[in-house]
Amino acid sequence: MERFGVGVFGLIAIVSLVLAGATIWLVLTEPVTVATAVDAGEITPLVRELARVLLEALSGLLKYL
Numbered sequence: 001m002e003r004f005g006v007g008v009f010g011l012i013a014i015v016s017l018v019l020a021g022a023t024i025w026l027v028l029t030e031p032v033t034v035a036t037a038v039d040a041g042e043i044t045p046l047v048r049e050l051a052r053v054l055l056e057a058l059s060g061l062l063k064y065l
Contacts, residue, residue, distance in 0.1 A: 033046065033049050
């Protein structure tokens with residue numbers, strides 16, 4: 001049971017790191033979108049751009065492999 005807990009914690013940590021990195025990348029590459037989303041209180045444009053960044057990173061990774 002202890003291994004299961006460590007595995008789940010590791011998976012959560014990896015997902016958190018990927019989302020944090022993508023968010024930082026989005027702030028650096030699309031500051032207007034982030035500022036508009038934060039100012040308006042709308043999370044939809046931010047999530048849409050975050051998903052786009054993650055998909056581009058994944059497609060680049062798959063092209064590399």
